[in-house]
Amino acid sequence: xxxxxxxxxxxxxTHKRRIIKFADAEGxxxxxxxxxxxxxxxxxxxxxxxxxxxxxxxxxxxxxxAASRNAxxxxxxxxxxxxxxxxxxxxxxxxxxxxxxxxxxxxxxxxATTERFDVIFLDPPFAQDWWKRxxxxxxxxxxxxxxxxxxxxxxxxxxxTFTRLKQGRAGMVHYHLFANENYSxxxx
Numbered sequence: 001x002x003x004x005x006x007x008x009x010x011x012x013x014t015h016k017r018r019i020i021k022f023a024d025a026e027g028x029x030x031x032x033x034x035x036x037x038x039x040x041x042x043x044x045x046x047x048x049x050x051x052x053x054x055x056x057x058x059x060x061x062x063x064x065x066a067a068s069r070n071a072x073x074x075x076x077x078x079x080x081x082x083x084x085x086x087x088x089x090x091x092x093x094x095x096x097x098x099x100x101x102x103x104x105x106x107x108x109x110x111x112a113t114t115e116r117f118d119v120i121f122l123d124p125p126f127a128q129d130w131w132k133r134x135x136x137x138x139x140x141x142x143x144x145x146x147x148x149x150x151x152x153x154x155x156x157x158x159x160x161t162f163t164r165l166k167q168g169r170a171g172m173v174h175y176h177l178f179a180n181e182n183y184s185x186x187x188x
Contacts, residue, residue, distance in 0.1 A: 008061055011037050012045055013068030015094055022059035023086040030059035031123060031151060035170050039149055040065060042166050042177050043119065047071040050118040053141070055106040055134075060087040062121040062149070067099040074099045075115070077106045110137035118143045123151040135160030139180070148178040 007021045008030050022030065031039075048070040054063040055077050063076035076099060078084040084103040091099050102109060106124075120138055124130050131150070138148055139160050148162055155167075155174045162178035169175070 008059060009033070010064050010068050012040055012065065013070065015064070015068040015096070018068075018094060020060065020064055020090040020094070021086065022090075023080070023083045025080060025083050028058050028083065029126060030061045031175075032170055032173070035151075035168070035173060035175055036061060036065055038168055039175065039177070040069065043147060043149075045069060047119065051075075051115070051143070052119040052121070053077070053117040054121045055110065056122065056124045057087060057101075058083060058123065060090060062123070063087070063099055064090065064094070064096070066119065066121075067094075067096040071098055071119070075109075075117075076101045077109050078103060079105050107133070107137065110134075110141055113141060116141055116143045116146075118146055120146060120148045122149065126153050131159055135162075138162075142180050144180065146180050148180075150176045150178065152176075 006024050007019050010016060010018045011033055046069055047066055050071045052066040052071045052074045057063055057076040057078040060076055063074050067074045076087055078087060081103055084101060087101050150159055152174050153172060159178050162180055164176055164178050166177040
């Protein structure tokens, strides 16, 4: 467990236990280890072949976890230059070639991109109620069967046309896993 401020550890995959350092920026609060561990138990530990989007990347924790778990591509979107620079430094240090960083606005990216994603991580600035604005953009870029992770300061009752599969709470953080209508558990 990291003992210094502004660092965290990757909890699974090829880079398990590696430490990443993130920028000291107001409002930046990485998803806790316990929540990331729960989420990746829900998603499955191996994301081989999956295209992932970390739309409000912040520390990059979700992007690094997905890249460490063999996602074919991880797009990390971060609007702050200072915060994005820290993600870029960690990417180079860890040599994660499947992670691509975009220093820009997540809404603009989701509006303009023609790419589609299998797993989408949404952890916008804490307590920002952007869910009605985000839902149609996510619906547009989600692959059939996509999984969407949402983290919020209060319980998220619904998210667009997506179906809630799981939810949890850790302290002040409410987290949810949604899927689109084409989701299949793979069970027969």
